[in-house]
Amino acid sequence: MRRREGQPGPVKRQFGHRARLALTADQAAVLEGQGHAARTIWNLLHDWWTMLPKAQRTLAAADAIIRQGRAELDWLGVLPAQAAQAVLKCYFQAWKNCWEGRASAPEFKSRLRTKMSIDIPQGRDLRVQRVHRRWGMVNIPKVGRVKFRWTKGLPVGKRADKDHRITGARLVKDAFGWHIAFRITTLTPKPAVHPGPEVGIDAGITIPLALSDGTSVEHGQWLSKKEEARLLHYERRAARRKAHRKKGESTSHRLQHTYDQIARIRATAKRRRDDWQHQATTAIANTYGTVVVEALRITNMTRSAKGTLKQPGQHVAQKAGLNRSVLGEAWGRTVELLAYKVADRGGTLVEVPAPGTSLECSQCHTVTEGSRRSQAQFVCNNPACGWDGNADHNAARTVLNRYRTGHALVPAAGRAVVRRATSGVKPTTAR
């Protein structure tokens, strides 16, 4: 085994910090206006872009369109010029993501379904100040000084310099109101190599996170029975009101209110899940030096199982159930969190090829017919082996074994690792 160390010295880190804004009703109304203006600029751009011959699609021409739009539609002027430029940048990034296969093509942003957001691209415009143990003040263009909850030490005042500073922010509105997401850059010393053991992780069906050492990280229900009942109640009410709505009639205030109540309960569940994900990934990154995960392509896994007319899919209902649970656990975000947390602590996150990890026996490394007895149980049908145990733990052990036998894809983050399978060496058994 050979490990190639990166360059010594401090590493630049970029991260975000989200804080709740305490806005007066007037200030919230101003932000609302800015949010709608930002959305309109996006739609203008998209309209113009899709109409234009390909050769004329340039940044300069898009910039001209924004200037023209701001001059002609005076209510767009409520949005600061820099925020309008940020929409332009965002729009082009959306196309870049599409061309490079990370996302589907940008679309129009609808008034009701779009999450409102406004960018503040310049960190120095924010003039962040701590005014109390729990409160900070931030300058928001065209709104003024706004109070926000201070829950984390931000690099401001004497603690800010060219290596530690806030580089910008984004204002986002969710079901709980307006938040500010700061973009922060810091220079931190390169962490020492994490001495912890290796571990394989599987995003299980019956266990949220199964670890190859036999432990697991679990969670309760995201919503209490009472909250679930309330959600169902509101969903039924919304469906009823929607059914009574005449064709072409706009959403009533009552229906909108019910939609908001539904959104708030769903956001509560999401916030609890995010919190659990942070706690689980921090604990794993603290304990283990090398973390091995499956390189799952969530988009492929969750794509509709219905197939096409010519090639109808099989087990459509089961796959739909799996899709829901995979999305529910949000494996992609778990890996994302693990990647930076593991790297911060001097560890390595490695991805191994996923196909067949749930079918392969982690003891004798063979695939036998019918070994996966159920979602939870795995029994090896190899007469010489006969290993049995939890199917999710089995998959986690196989994931680790694939790394140890040299099947690692590129390290997902952290130090670069070169591993070669040496012939004649017995593969180590998973912990």
Ligand SMILES: [Zn+2]
């Ligand atoms: Zn076996």
